[in-house]
Amino acid sequence: MWKQKNTTFLLNFRKEYAYDCGITVCGEIDENNRFQMEYYYPYFEGGQISSYEEVSVERHVDKESFAGACDDMRLGITMIFYLTHAAEYLEMKQKNALQPLPLPLSVSGLAAEGTILLPIQKDPEQVEKERRSTQQKEFTDLGCQKRG
Numbered sequence: 001m002w003k004q005k006n007t008t009f010l011l012n013f014r015k016e017y018a019y020d021c022g023i024t025v026c027g028e029i030d031e032n033n034r035f036q037m038e039y040y041y042p043y044f045e046g047g048q049i050s051s052y053e054e055v056s057v058e059r060h061v062d063k064e065s066f067a068g069a070c071d072d073m074r075l076g077i078t079m080i081f082y083l084t085h086a087a088e089y090l091e092m093k094q095k096n097a098l099q100p101l102p103l104p105l106s107v108s109g110l111a112a113e114g115t116i117l118l119p120i121q122k123d124p125e126q127v128e129k130e131r132r133s134t135q136q137k138e139f140t141d142l143g144c145q146k147r148g
Contacts, residue, residue, distance in 0.1 A: 020045040046108030
């Protein structure tokens with residue numbers, strides 16, 4: 001949680017669905033003491049440090065979120081990534097606790113696109129439908145093999 005201008009509280013709520021991965025919901029508490037969601041994103045927390053580099057941080061234009069960038073000399077590229085702990089970053093920035101030193105950086109996932117698949121538990125009807133679909137595909141594949 002991070003307090004802004006003595007009136008707004010920025011919050012990040014995380015729901016873990018598997019080990020070190022889930023969904024983060026970001027928003028703020030308004031003047032009526034109600035949570036207003038602004039955006040959400042899936043996350044995966046990496047456990048290993050990927051690099052020690054100086055990181056520059058820029059705010060996204062459309063929301064209270066941030067992108068980080070660093071030149072990874074080991075890979076010879078500039079990495080641009082989504083900063084997952086924006087509230088902690090803002091709190092450190094407010095306290096002037098940010099230092100332009102090489103920092104440990106954990107890159108936890110890279111993807112051009114993705115889909116969140118929820119729920120993962122299926123009811124008996126869904127299981128039966130999937131079983132029939134699989135049988136139909138196997139039957140069709142078997143027919144193609146005999147002709148070929």
